[in-house]
Amino acid sequence: MPDRTNDQWLTDLRSSSEERDSALHDLRARLQRGIFFYLSHERSDLAGLAPEELQHMAEDFSQEAILRVLDNLDSFRGDSQFTTWATKVAVRIAISELRRSRYKDFSLDALTAEGDLRESNLTSINSTPPDRPETVTEKSEVLNRVQEAFREVLTPRQRAAMEAIILEGIPLEIVATQLGTNRNALYKLIFDARRKLRLRLSEQGMSPEYIMDLFES
């Protein structure tokens, strides 16, 4: 594969001649090789698929990436190697597609339907050894405060989203779609919620360490 400078890539891909065909051919080969490597070496969840199947996926993702790269040539500023930039585009497409198919049955509403946390079974969280009565009271008190703070910072649906993302590792974009928002806005929501929660609890003299110690002891 010939080494092209960034300018050569841009010139060749914008030309309407054999140079363009050759550049497209090289770019496609490069992206396919990279994506195939990723699918076959870095994705344990795809380990059950045959190499031909992974190759086929790599071809599809790369084809889609090439279209996007060509559409966005003007936005390439040359801060990195052109091939790195194009690989970034391809990686994003591949990962997004894989996320969509992996989480196609995920439902945020199912999580929300579980309802608000209740304190009725509080003593059973750490039943051995049983808590002294004053500890039970303290836990119950703290839990109420935490619950209040949550209610102030987040709607139940947003809290379910947070649980999905933070506790279960569901990708932001999957949850964002279900909330009718986008990944940036959701990231911002989490960011703001963290800040408010931290502030609110610390105003009440409850540090994260204190809360966790209380419930782990």
Place this chain on the structure above:
Amino acid sequence: MSSSKRTTRALLLVQKMLEAHESEISCSECAEKMDCLAELKVVGKTPEGALEAIERHVECCHCCAAEFEALLAILKMESSAETHEA
């Protein structure tokens, strides 16, 4: 889900939310510059300034982390392939 399990989850969520460090960079800003960060990392350099901020975002956003790690793995593979060819 039992209510005690829910309580445990809520507390775990609080813990995770409180212990995570913060990055004001958005996922889009991160996506825009992660190729530059990946190139730096491949040659073992430490990011500074804007790229340091991108690295912080990658550390606290599991989605961007997955994309970044994938890009980095491919770049490393390419760079070792080039070394072998040379």
